[in-house]
Structure formats: C-alpha cells, structure tokens
Amino acid sequence: MGTVLTLIGERTGYPLEMIEPDVDLEADLSVDSIKRAEISGELLATFASPDLRFADADVDELAKRRTARAMVEWISVRTSSKPSVREQPPKVHSTPELPAGSPPQRFVLEPVRISPSTMDSPSMLNGLRLAIVGDTDGVLAAAVATALAACGAEPLVGVEQENLAGCAGIIDLGPLLSPVVEIDRVALDGIEWALPAGLPALKKALAGSPRWLLTVTARTTGGAVSRHAGLRGLFRSVAREYPDVTTRLVEVDPAQPTDLLATVIVTELLAADSAPVVVADGGERRAWEMVQAPLGALAGVGAGPAGEGAAEAAAIGLGPDSVVLLVGGARGIAARFAETLQAASGCRIELIGRTALPVGPEDAATAGAGELAGLRAALVAQGHRSAAEVDRMARRILAEREVAQTVDELLGKGATVRYHCADVRDEDAIRRIVKDIHAEYGRLDGVIYAAGVIEDRLLADKDQESFRRVFETKVDGALALLRALREEGPAQPGFLVSFGSIAAALGNRGQADYAAANDAMESMGAAWAAHTGGRVLTVHWGPWAPAGRHGGMVSAELGRDYAQRGIDLIDPEEGVLSLLRELAWGEPAVRSVVYTASGW
Numbered sequence: 001m002g003t004v005l006t007l008i009g010e011r012t013g014y015p016l017e018m019i020e021p022d023v024d025l026e027a028d029l030s031v032d033s034i035k036r037a038e039i040s041g042e043l044l045a046t047f048a049s050p051d052l053r054f055a056d057a058d059v060d061e062l063a064k065r066r067t068a069r070a071m072v073e074w075i076s077v078r079t080s081s082k083p084s085v086r087e088q089p090p091k092v093h094s095t096p097e098l099p100a101g102s103p104p105q106r107f108v109l110e111p112v113r114i115s116p117s118t119m120d121s122p123s124m125l126n127g128l129r130l131a132i133v134g135d136t137d138g139v140l141a142a143a144v145a146t147a148l149a150a151c152g153a154e155p156l157v158g159v160e161q162e163n164l165a166g167c168a169g170i171i172d173l174g175p176l177l178s179p180v181v182e183i184d185r186v187a188l189d190g191i192e193w194a195l196p197a198g199l200p201a202l203k204k205a206l207a208g209s210p211r212w213l214l215t216v217t218a219r220t221t222g223g224a225v226s227r228h229a230g231l232r233g234l235f236r237s238v239a240r241e242y243p244d245v246t247t248r249l250v251e252v253d254p255a256q257p258t259d260l261l262a263t264v265i266v267t268e269l270l271a272a273d274s275a276p277v278v279v280a281d282g283g284e285r286r287a288w289e290m291v292q293a294p295l296g297a298l299a300g301v302g303a304g305p306a307g308e309g310a311a312e313a314a315a316i317g318l319g320p321d322s323v324v325l326l327v328g329g330a331r332g333i334a335a336r337f338a339e340t341l342q343a344a345s346g347c348r349i350e351l352i353g354r355t356a357l358p359v360g361p362e363d364a365a366t367a368g369a370g371e372l373a374g375l376r377a378a379l380v381a382q383g384h385r386s387a388a389e390v391d392r393m394a395r396r397i398l399a400e401r402e403v404a405q406t407v408d409e410l411l412g413k414g415a416t417v418r419y420h421c422a423d424v425r426d427e428d429a430i431r432r433i434v435k436d437i438h439a440e441y442g443r444l445d446g447v448i449y450a451a452g453v454i455e456d457r458l459l460a461d462k463d464q465e466s467f468r469r470v471f472e473t474k475v476d477g478a479l480a481l482l483r484a485l486r487e488e489g490p491a492q493p494g495f496l497v498s499f500g501s502i503a504a505a506l507g508n509r510g511q512a513d514y515a516a517a518n519d520a521m522e523s524m525g526a527a528w529a530a531h532t533g534g535r536v537l538t539v540h541w542g543p544w545a546p547a548g549r550h551g552g553m554v555s556a557e558l559g560r561d562y563a564q565r566g567i568d569l570i571d572p573e574e575g576v577l578s579l580l581r582e583l584a585w586g587e588p589a590v591r592s593v594v595y596t597a598s599g600w
Helices: 002-012 033-047 056-063 068-079 139-150 185-190 195-207 231-241 258-270 297-301 310-316 332-345 372-381 387-412 427-441 464-487 502-506 512-532 556-564 572-585
Strands: 105-113 129-133 154-157 169-172 180-182 212-218 224-226 246-252 277-281 284-292 323-327 348-353 417-421 446-449 495-501 536-541 592-596
Touching: 002 033, 002 068, 002 372, 033 056, 033 068, 056 068, 129 139, 139 154, 139 258, 169 258, 195 231, 195 464, 212 231, 212 258, 224 512, 231 246, 231 277, 231 502, 231 512, 246 258, 258 277, 284 502, 310 332, 310 572, 323 332, 323 427, 332 348, 332 387, 332 446, 332 572, 348 387, 348 427, 372 387, 387 417, 427 464, 446 464, 464 512, 495 502, 495 512, 495 572, 502 512, 502 536, 502 592, 512 536, 512 592, 536 572, 572 592
Parallel strands: 129 154, 129 169, 169 212, 212 246, 246 277, 323 348, 323 446, 348 417, 446 495, 495 536, 536 592
Antiparallel strands: 105 284, 105 592, 180 224, 277 284
C-alpha cells in the first residue's frame, strides 16, 4: 500500500494524506484513465521479478481499479505466491521523456467497394431472436421482419427497450425515418441533436451483449444534414470498444423500395467483415477508408524556409490588412497556428476563448510550479484541502498562463491582436464579437474554429451529461458561429476551417462522444459550404506532440501513452505549416482531410 500511495502522490502532486486507500482516483482526484495507466505500468514494473512478468493487458486491467485499495488487492492476488516486496523501499520514479514529433501526412476518407464474397449463409440466422426498433409506422419494420423470417430468424417488432435482453441482434430503423433538413435559416435555428438523448438506450442495448447492433440511416447529400449527425464517428468508436459485437451504421438511399431496403438490412447482418460504417447503394457495399492523398509538388516547395509560410499566406490572400478570427484559438494548436499565420502574413488576429485573461501577476507560491502535478502540490502547500478545488484551480492557472502567453507573444511581435472571453455556446456573445469585428475592420477574411472539450471515458462509464457537454460544446458552438456569420450578410470569410479529430475518422476507445461531435461538425461544414458556396474545410488532426505551452488536446501523459502504443505524433511546426499548405494549394472543393503522423 505504501508503494502504491507513494507513486500516486508522485504522479499527481497530491500529498499522501489526501490519497486515502478508498478515495476514488477519478471522481475525487481527477486522475483520468491515461494517468492511471501510466501509474499502473510503473507499479507492475516495481512488483515484477524474474519469475513474475506482467503483460500489457495487465496494465489495462490494473488501470481499471479506481482506488488504491483495489489496486493493492489486484496486485496482491497475483504476487501472493511470489517473494514479498513489502519490505522494499519505494522506488524513485523518473518521468519518461516526451516523444518527439514527425511531419504529418495527408489523407482523405473515400468509400471503397467491399467484395460480396465476404457474406455468410442466411442459415446462420436460423432460430435467432432479432429485435426491430425505431419504425413508428411499421411498414419498413414489417418488411424487414418478413425477410428475417425467410432466413429462419425470430423477428420481434415494436419490442420495448427493457425487453431487449436475450436478443441476438438489434436493428434500429429510427435514424432512417428521421427527416433531414437543409442548412438554411430554419435548420440553423431548429436542429435538435439526437445523439446525447439516445445515449442511455445505446448503453442498455450494448449491455445485453448482442451479436449485432445495426443502425440504418439515410445518406445525406448537398446542403442536407440529419439530426442524427455524428453517427459515423460514434459507430467507429463503439466498434473499438466492443470488438465482440458487430456494431454497424448502414447508410442507404431512403427512396429505395421498401423490399429492397429490407434486403439491404438482412445483407448487412450476414456481412462477415468488420466495417463499422457501410454505404449500401445500387447493390454495392462500400466502406470508408483513409487513403493517402499528398497535395503535390507545389506544396513541397512553396513554403520556403521552415517556419515562415509567407508563400502560403500570399497564396491564401492574406496580408497586413486581413483579419482572421480563431475561436478557441488562444490555446493549443490553434494558438500556435495564430502565431505562425500572423508572422507569415502580418494579418490582424482576433481570438475567442472561454478562459479569462489573468489580472495581475500570478501568486509567487504557484508561479514556480510547472505541470499539473506540480501545481496541485503547490496549491495543497498553500492550505487548500479539497481535491476537486485543487484540481480546478490548477487547471485554471495552466489555462490562464497559456492564454496570456499567447497574447503577449503576438503583441511582442508587433501584431494587432484582441482577445475576447466567451463561451462558444453563448450565441449572443459570439454574435456580438463577430459584429464588433466587422464594425472595427469592415471585413473578416478567415475563421478557424478549434473549440472543444475532452472528457474521455469508455462508453459503459460515460454519463449522459458528460456526453452532452462534449458533443454540444463542439457542435452547438459551431452552430452559434455559423448563425453569427450568417447575420453579417451574404459575404462570407475566404475560408472557414474547423479543427476535428482523427477519432471521428477512425474511432477511438474512450472518445465516442468526441468522435461523434467532430463527425457532426464535419457534416454541418459540408452542408454550409453547399449552401453558401464558400470554402469550408474540416481538418481531422491526429495527435500532436506536446511542445512547450502549446500541448493542445494532447497532454504530456497522453503523448507518452501514444508513444508507448506505437502511435507517432505530429511535429507542431510541421503541423501548422501543413495547414497553411492545405489552404494555399489544396483543392477548394475538398470538404475534409485527415492530417496525421500515424494511424491507430
């Protein structure tokens, strides 16, 4: 117990008196799963011996224990027949070095045909109970039930959610029958997203361990968007968290005859591949794949010396009179991009963030503390005893430091820069800021939307409020921005770039909400581009290497975790230049790209 408590204290900054054996590390001390995995790996290295080895799976299992006592009990069971280490003094652990970054590569998501030879026999459905839900009028549900019965299955139509236990499969037709809307004034003011409200039903369905979980939705085109936007990202992540369940989103043309739609649905039950998102159209099945798509020779020679990007800025059309707004842009990778863009073009920078600029110098008691653990320790030394309060204060101080340093750096280089403190979901505040920018300069040449929050948890542990907070911060914030831009008249910025995540393109364990949010944001961007004719681009970034104060959404701990999993991180300098090159030399009709140094 002493070894466990000592290591937790070292890695979190909390003193031992605050880390009692039964304190919930996540709920009470804000020690997330990534940090628990790091602690677990070091603990197992401590307790290992020549005749007792631990595997990566053991690290994952130990990291699931959320109290020191549960960790000790798990370790004790596995070391009970081995020589005792209880008398050994706790080891002094050094923090692993941060990984270096690599230049990112450019990818696009394309639907690639899946061979029909990967189909199982209909006889595999014989005798299985399959629930059909979500069809209010029952016409399509009846057709699907008939097709399933022809395969020997036992279809259940209209079954209640609480009666799904024991069903081999669940077929949800609800999203297919939900109307899609155009991105116009009505749509922007009236979209009610389905995903946050649908989380409890999804969790309950997965808790029954079905063999199949199939959701059918309408494939949208042009300026249309569905209230079920985000399902692609959601299903890609769910498939990674539930590898023993065939979880699949099937996109179809809703105008097809009912009997053909029923055939498509049964076909997807019989498909032996593991594609989490399938486009079924015209008798073909297509799955989305990430395909490498370099920009070409011009992008490789246009930038000039690394770090400048002047050629790109000129190609984009940005100069000293230009104005660029970065929403969520005073921290992370967006702040780095603001600094590079301003240095390359001399443009005027407007920043929006939810963190207030600090007033006056920082307290000397915390000014010398660096990372989160050091700040926690400094705050505890000041007399703060609530772990939740200590964590909130430490994170606020880190955020204030980064915002202030971003603004100071821009001002120090002679930039014209203004910082606006606002929550992106506050429509009135965003509207006022955009109106003020137009009143001040009479123009807005480019917008970068990089707002978002991350609250990573496996879906089984994710509560609805957390899912809603992650999803709506990203999606409703983007809607607030679009509404504000719309009110300034038909003239739109030269470019509107949204920062997404590779989790939306490939899925990621623990990020179902974040993947869904970024996927929905991409759908809105494409619809907005079709409506306005403007250049709108979603960039799904892979993880960036932490560098100085601009760690972005990848903390030092998460960066080390990615490195241990063999995932290369984006070099920050190369990352910002890749976006400049994309805007300068990329095809304006492209609506989304993926930049990453590695797959998952």
